[in-house]
Amino acid sequence: MPSLKDIKKRITSVKNTRQITKAMKMVSAAKLRRAQDAVTAARPYAEKMQEVLSSLALREDPGAHPLLEPRERGRALVVLLTADRGLCGGFNGNISKAAERFIHSNAEGYGAYDLMIIGKKGNDLLRRRSLNIARVYENITVSINYGTASLLGQEVVKLFLEGKYDGVFLIYNGFLSAMTQDITVKQLLPVLPRGMEEGTQVTEYLYEPSREEVLKKVLPKHVEVQIFRGLLESSASEHGARMTAMDSASKNASEMIGKLTLQYNRARQAAITKELMEIISGAESIK
Amino acid sequence: MAEKLQLEVVTPYKRVLSEEVDEITAPGLIGEFGILPGHTPMLTTLKIGEFSYRQGDETFHLAVNWGYVEVEEDKVTVLVETAEPADEIDIERARAALGRAEEALKGLPSEDKNFRTMEAALERAMIRIQVAGRRAR
Numbered sequence: 001m002p003s004l005k006d007i008k009k010r011i012t013s014v015k016n017t018r019q020i021t022k023a024m025k026m027v028s029a030a031k032l033r034r035a036q037d038a039v040t041a042a043r044p045y046a047e048k049m050q051e052v053l054s055s056l057a058l059r060e061d062p063g064a065h066p067l068l069e070p071r072e073r074g075r076a077l078v079v080l081l082t083a084d085r086g087l088c089g090g091f092n093g094n095i096s097k098a099a100e101r102f103i104h105s106n107a108e109g110y111g112a113y114d115l116m117i118i119g120k121k122g123n124d125l126l127r128r129r130s131l132n133i134a135r136v137y138e139n140i141t142v143s144i145n146y147g148t149a150s151l152l153g154q155e156v157v158k159l160f161l162e163g164k165y166d167g168v169f170l171i172y173n174g175f176l177s178a179m180t181q182d183i184t185v186k187q188l189l190p191v192l193p194r195g196m197e198e199g200t201q202v203t204e205y206l207y208e209p210s211r212e213e214v215l216k217k218v219l220p221k222h223v224e225v226q227i228f229r230g231l232l233e234s235s236a237s238e239h240g241a242r243m244t245a246m247d248s249a250s251k252n253a254s255e256m257i258g259k260l261t262l263q264y265n266r267a268r269q270a271a272i273t274k275e276l277m278e279i280i281s282g283a284e285s286i287k
Numbered sequence: 288m289a290e291k292l293q294l295e296v297v298t299p300y301k302r303v304l305s306e307e308v309d310e311i312t313a314p315g316l317i318g319e320f321g322i323l324p325g326h327t328p329m330l331t332t333l334k335i336g337e338f339s340y341r342q343g344d345e346t347f348h349l350a351v352n353w354g355y356v357e358v359e360e361d362k363v364t365v366l367v368e369t370a371e372p373a374d375e376i377d378i379e380r381a382r383a384a385l386g387r388a389e390e391a392l393k394g395l396p397s398e399d400k401n402f403r404t405m406e407a408a409l410e411r412a413m414i415r416i417q418v419a420g421r422r423a424r
Contacts (some may be wrong), residue, residue, distance in 0.1 A: 029316050038300070039299040041300055041302065042300065044297050044302055045298065045299050045366060046299075048297060048357075048364055048366055049366060050367075052330065052355075052357055056330075133388065146299045146300070185420045205328045205329055205330040205357075206327055206328060206329040206330070207328070207329070207330055207331065208315060208316070208320075208329065208331035208332075209316055209317050209331075209332075210315065213316075213332070214330055214331070214332055214355070215333050217355070218355070225299065228299055
């Protein structure tokens, strides 16, 4: 049986841990709120973009622009959005596993896959696997701005146009609520003119300067916007996941403290009883 | 035909405004153009410039960055990278940016790939100052 002092020490240490997890939960909650606002703010832009693009691409034949044209499925690039920091439950593990599954199942029928990993944790988890990691970007999820997304988009578009890859996919944790993330796989390139809901009216537009010009500008932009949205969703999900993980950690710590305190009190009482017995039997023997 | 236009300005960061307006003037890629209620559906790209809309007798101005405009049945959607209303522009910062861009452009040959970037920065700064100047009126 552990001594009184040992139990006391454990209680203090668990209390300290609880304090840290509680603080982390608070921080994540605050960050989550901000990230959530950013996602909600970015959604109309991304959706509008998709709408415009769909109505453009539907009337355009795939040969109109290299970014629309499906190619022979040789090599594909998978852009995986993970977090830079851990302590967020299954957030990084789940998404990394999903990426691995996506590559191994090969539902899209490409010859080979390369990974582009955003976030340190994804790289930590996947680098020992037999996967081809082409590029890793760390610490860009700390502060997300459109500029970063735009640079990533430009790079992806460039790789695609150079013919290094015949398809580009984006995998990220979509933000549903603080508790639930939804792993999303999106095809970035070649751009699919889908996403049109049934019954949506296709409006005949007047294009200025010309349809080709507009298309040429809108397509690369679309890729950037999708990546930007992915980054925001992923970041909101990360904070949500961390908040949930830290909440249950704090709960577990409280439970543990309760158990330890009970044990401590029992041990204390046992010690008192023992002492009393000794005094009584000592007094008894003097008589 | 509706009497008003429903204007929405959206950037990747937020919905800047959503209002009923009477008239819109936007900087198109091939020249400035105006939109009145009853306009035919149109999709066009914008360049860096001054975007303005009129509500009754009042005219409001925005400095916009690259983007495009969609006109559809008296609904005008403007998707731009940045949009700053005249009263939110920090004129001191814009002046400083203008100075920096001018300075950088002097030292660069026009073939340099940074030249385009700086030129765009210069343009943005100039538009900001111009738009901010409208606020007083």
